[in-house]
Amino acid sequence: MIKVSESAKSKINSLMQEDGSSIEESFVRVGVTSGGCSGLSYNLEFDKEQKPEDKLFEDNGVRILVDKKSFLYLVGMTLEYSGGLNGKGFIFNNPNATRTCGCGESFAI
Numbered sequence: 001m002i003k004v005s006e007s008a009k010s011k012i013n014s015l016m017q018e019d020g021s022s023i024e025e026s027f028v029r030v031g032v033t034s035g036g037c038s039g040l041s042y043n044l045e046f047d048k049e050q051k052p053e054d055k056l057f058e059d060n061g062v063r064i065l066v067d068k069k070s071f072l073y074l075v076g077m078t079l080e081y082s083g084g085l086n087g088k089g090f091i092f093n094n095p096n097a098t099r100t101c102g103c104g105e106s107f108a109i
Contacts, residue, residue, distance in 0.1 A: 001075070004060045005080040006060065008062075011090070015046070021046065023063075025048070028046060028047075028062055028079075029044070030042070030064055032069070032073045044090055054066065055067075076096065077092055078093040079091075080093060
């Protein structure tokens with residue numbers, strides 16, 4: 001399961017509207033790739049198509065797609081958004097990460 005906070009849902013909805021789509025017709029694709037200062041990096045993008053190998057989750061009205069490989073690293077994660085003075089952006093609260101970098105965009109297991 002992947003969870004989405006209310007602040008992340010609000011920002012996702014706003015970004016999708018700017019992109020000309022809606023939260024009802026699009027997905028948020030979350031994934032993991034090699035790289036970053038801690039070894040693995042998060043990816044987040046909008047998608048309109050679900051692939052056969054994707055796992056689909058829905059939380060707080062947001063539909064999330066995760067490929068099978070990335071799911072092993074992301075299970076139990078909560079996607080949040082911070083618009084505060086310490087930096088704006090999505091925050092990946094991942095209980096599987098044993099180490100994260102200062103920017104929060106990469107992690108290690």
